[in-house]
Amino acid sequence: xxPLQARSLIWVLALLPAIVAVVMLRESDLASPEAVLNYxxxxxxxxxxxxxxxxxxxxxxxxxxxxPFGGLTKLWWTHHQLATAAFLLLLAHPILLTLxxxxxxxxxxxxxxxxxxxxxxxxxxxxxxLLLMLFLGPGYRFFGEPDYQRWKxxxxxxxxxxxxxLIHTLYLARTLPWLWEAVLWLGLAALAVVSILYRFSWxxxxxxxxxxxxxxxxxxxxxxxxxxxxxxxxLTYEAGQFVYLTPRDPSLVAGxxxxxxxxxxxxxxxxxLRIAIxxxxxxxxxxxxxxxxxxxxxxGPYGGFFPQRSSPDAPELWIxxxxxxxxxxxxxxxxxxxxxxxxxxxxxxxxxxxRALWLDEFRELATTLPGFSLHMHYFYENGPLxxxxxxxxxxxxxxxxxxxxxxxxxxxxxxxxxxxLNIPRxxxxxxxxxxx
Amino acid sequence: xxxxxxxxxxxxxxxxxxxxxxxxxxxxDSVASDTDALPEIDAETLAGHASLxxxxxxxxxxxxxxxxxxxxxxxxxxxxxxxxxxEATEGMRTKGYGRDHSxxxxxxxxxxxxxxxxx
Numbered sequence: 001x002x003p004l005q006a007r008s009l010i011w012v013l014a015l016l017p018a019i020v021a022v023v024m025l026r027e028s029d030l031a032s033p034e035a036v037l038n039y040x041x042x043x044x045x046x047x048x049x050x051x052x053x054x055x056x057x058x059x060x061x062x063x064x065x066x067x068p069f070g071g072l073t074k075l076w077w078t079h080h081q082l083a084t085a086a087f088l089l090l091l092a093h094p095i096l097l098t099l100x101x102x103x104x105x106x107x108x109x110x111x112x113x114x115x116x117x118x119x120x121x122x123x124x125x126x127x128x129x130l131l132l133m134l135f136l137g138p139g140y141r142f143f144g145e146p147d148y149q150r151w152k153x154x155x156x157x158x159x160x161x162x163x164x165x166l167i168h169t170l171y172l173a174r175t176l177p178w179l180w181e182a183v184l185w186l187g188l189a190a191l192a193v194v195s196i197l198y199r200f201s202w203x204x205x206x207x208x209x210x211x212x213x214x215x216x217x218x219x220x221x222x223x224x225x226x227x228x229x230x231x232x233x234x235l236t237y238e239a240g241q242f243v244y245l246t247p248r249d250p251s252l253v254a255g256x257x258x259x260x261x262x263x264x265x266x267x268x269x270x271x272x273l274r275i276a277i278x279x280x281x282x283x284x285x286x287x288x289x290x291x292x293x294x295x296x297x298x299x300g301p302y303g304g305f306f307p308q309r310s311s312p313d314a315p316e317l318w319i320x321x322x323x324x325x326x327x328x329x330x331x332x333x334x335x336x337x338x339x340x341x342x343x344x345x346x347x348x349x350x351x352x353x354x355r356a357l358w359l360d361e362f363r364e365l366a367t368t369l370p371g372f373s374l375h376m377h378y379f380y381e382n383g384p385l386x387x388x389x390x391x392x393x394x395x396x397x398x399x400x401x402x403x404x405x406x407x408x409x410x411x412x413x414x415x416x417x418x419x420x421l422n423i424p425r426x427x428x429x430x431x432x433x434x435x436x
Numbered sequence: 437x438x439x440x441x442x443x444x445x446x447x448x449x450x451x452x453x454x455x456x457x458x459x460x461x462x463x464x465d466s467v468a469s470d471t472d473a474l475p476e477i478d479a480e481t482l483a484g485h486a487s488l489x490x491x492x493x494x495x496x497x498x499x500x501x502x503x504x505x506x507x508x509x510x511x512x513x514x515x516x517x518x519x520x521x522x523e524a525t526e527g528m529r530t531k532g533y534g535r536d537h538s539x540x541x542x543x544x545x546x547x548x549x550x551x552x553x554x555x
Contacts, residue, residue, distance in 0.1 A: 028512045038510055084438055091449040097540070098456060103508060104544045110460045111543030113453065121538060133446065140442045172538050 006068035007078050014054030014082055017184045018047035021175050034103035041096035042175045048089035049165050052132075053188040055082040056162055060195035061203065063300055072242075072261075072302040073432060080139070087136050090129060090165075125168035131161035148281065149258060159196060162189075208246065208297035209235055214272060216292055219357050223323065224288050225265055228273040228296060235298055237268055238308060239334040240327035240431075243300035245275060249291050255283025259299065263326040267334035273298065276357075278323040305403065305431045306331055314401060315343035317394055317423070319385070319414040321406025322350060322357075327431060328405065329358055332365050332372065341370040345394040349377040349385055349410060385413050387420040398422040405431040474498075477551040479523075486521025488513050493524035494553040501550045523553070 001009075012019075021043055029039040058079040061072070069075040094113055102109035115122030135157040138146035146154075166189055173181045211228040218224055235243070244259040260283050266274035279285040290296075305327050312335075320328050325348060335342055350356045356376065366374040375393045377385055391397055402418040404411055411430055418428045477492075477499045485492035491502045502520075506513050519527040529536050 026512070028510055032507060034508055035510055084442060087442060088445050091445050095449065095452045098452075101540060101544060104505065105547045106460055106463050108540065108544035108547060109456060112538075112540035113456055116543075122540070136442075137446075140439045142443060142446065 001068040003068065003070035003074060006070075010054055010058065010078060010082070013057075013188075014051045015047065017050040017176070017188070018043060020180055020184065021046050024176060024180075032103075034100045037096050038100035039175075041093055041100055044089040044093040044096060045169065046173075046175060048086045048093055049169055050184075050188060051082045051086035051089065052158075052162060052165060053192045055079050055086060056158060056192035057188070057195045058082065059158075060198050061302070062198060063207075063302060066302055067304045067308075069304075070429075071304040071431065083136060083139075087132060090132060094125070094129070121168060121171040124164045124171070128161045128165035128168060131157045131164065135161065149283075162192060203299060208299045209233065211273065211296050211298050213249075213290055213292050213294050213296060216290060219276075220355070222279040222288070223357055224277050224290070226273075226275045226277065226287075226290065226296075228275065228298070230272065231295070234271075235273060235301060237264060237301035238306065239268055239331040240264075240305040241301035241303045241330075242327075243273075243275070243298045243302070246297040246299070247287055247290055247294065248296060249294035251291055251294075252286045252289070254286035256286075258283055259297075260284065261302070263303075263330070264301065265326050265329045265333075267330060267337050269334065269337045276323065276326045276329070280323075303327075303431070305405065305429065312342055312344070312401075315396060315399055316345075317390070317397060317400040317402045317418070318344060318346040319390070319402065319404045319406070319410075319418075320346065320348050321410035321414075322355070324406030324410070324431075325357055326405075328403070329361070332362065332369065335372070336365055336369050343371045344373070345400070346372070346374050347377055347385070347390055347393065348374065349379065349406065349414075351379045352381070353378065385410070385417055387417045390417050391421055394421075401427040401429065403429050403431075408432065474549065475551045476554045478554050482523075482553070483521045488517050488520065491516070491520035492550070493519050493527075494522065495525050495528050495545065497553050498545075498549055499551040499553050500545055500548040502548055505544075505548055 025039070029035055058075060066072040066075040069078060098109045098113040101112040115126060135154045137143060138151045138154060166185060169185060170181070173185075176184070210231040212231055213226055214229045215227040216224055217227065237243075240263070242261050242263040245262050246259045247256060249256065262275045262277050262284075264273060265276040266272070277284050277287055279288050318328050328346060332346075335344075346362070348356060348359075348362065353359070353376070359376075362374050366372055373393075377389060382389060394400070398421060400423060402414075402423050404414040404418070406414070411432055415428055415430065419425070477494075479494075482492055482494055482499060485501070488506055489503065491506060493500050493502055502509075502516070506516055509516055516527075528542075
């Protein structure tokens with residue numbers, strides 16, 4: 001399944017109740033402007049709830065489930081789009097119904113918008129909508145840049161919001177025949193419940209694997225590479241994938257017991273795991289001082305940056321920026337293990353040589369791995385990355401698949417460069433960590 | 437782009453809610469809620485208004501003249517027609533697919549109240 005097919009499947013599933021509602025449109029729904037407003041009000045409610053449930057279904061984070069979507073970051077992006085569409089539709093829903101009722105009287109409009117007394121149908125609707133604003137607002141930076149852990153905790157309000165929205169819908173629904181309503185809503189709700197139970201109960205108990213920190217290597221003063229030994233069944237993964245790491249070291253000043261996503265820098269054939277972590281936030285800064293011998297838990301693997309084949313059968317162009325070198329490090333280590341000839345050009349972008357991580361190891365790989373070449377791009381020396389720089393160092397560039405990983409600005413720039421060098425969009429693969 | 441769009445929708449939503457509330461607070465009361473002042477209407481009188489052109493219904497002890505509302509009702513007029521000129525509480529409680537009308541629908545009826553029903 002291609003990422004486009006996977007995304008389309010989810011959108012069709014999410015829009016199914018709305019599609020049924022459109023198919024069952026009655027003549028009277030279009031009889032007058034207020035009837036149209038009333039119908040649109042109901043339709044936005046139906047579509048909004050279904051999209052919300054689809055977003056909940058996608059939050060399950062089952063390892064491997066993200067692969068057809070092109071990795072967990074791409075899956076999260078679809079989740080985010082579904083939730084955004086749901087939010088916009090659900091904001092329009094009460095306003096449209098209120099406008100429709102206004103054709104009767106202002107009192108009728110107010111009664112449609114605001115609950116009075118024990119009007120549970122409207123109270124649950126308002127409850128769901130207010131919770132939605134509360135837990136989605138930070139994601140849209142309504143109130144400034146959100147704190148990652150607080151945002152994650154706040155996001156749990158999605159569960160009661162969905163429950164309230166379902167009660168509201170089952171109470172008031174009248175657009176579809178009762179059987180359709182029951183099958184569609186209970187079906188989607190059951191899938192969402194299974195997803196959430198998996199995520200917050202099953203995966204925490206059975207999905208996290210115990211590991212021990214065997215060694216802490218420091219490739220730079222703000223980067224560590226943790227070497228982990230399995231204390232149970234070892235994780236199976238591919239080069240370039242990432243995991244959620246939960247450190248249990250009691251001496252950590254921040255982030256103890258919190259899960260954060262980090263890329264695996266080890267090759268799949270190694271006995272232990274290696275995880276590269278740059279100090280970018282409170283938890284990743286604290287983990288720089290994690291004690292050797294302490295316990296961690298690892299959940300995953302996620303992501304699908306590189307194709308599943310063990311070695312490439314087509315030429316590749318790698319563009320890495322800063323800590324975005326990590327998946328390439330894993331892939332290069334893996335290819336060195338496999339030992340087959342490759343055709344790979346790596347453009348490694350950093351400010352200056354002092355900031356080039358694992359440079360000695362990459363230089364070594366460039367001499368030992370047949371067909372692998374390394375080109376450093378120093379921002380202070382070469383300026384922003386451009387197509388001339390890449391084109392001069394990368395033969396047959398238009399025939400290659402471009403893999404790009406790095407901070408947001410570089411990601412945009414490198415995509416532009418790849419595009420200018422006539423690499424088709426279908427052969428440009430990017431990876432970015434954003435609100436994981 | 438998405439952030440701007442959602443924020444604009446968020447602001448527009450609350451602006452709309454505030455507008456409805458302000459209008460409701462400022463507009464004069466449109467309906468007399470004192471049912472004692474309403475005329476009593478018996479079954480025979482009610483039965484005289486049993487067509488879509490002149491449609492009265494008795495619901496939970498009150499009589500409503502829905503003639504003007506019928507074109508605005510979401511279902512086709514034929515659904516409401518059988519309830520004109522008679523006691524219609526059942527129709528109100530078990531509309532489409534056997535479920536009650538919404539509280540908002542119940543609240544809308546006040547605008548069509550014309551009397552109290554005497555059996």
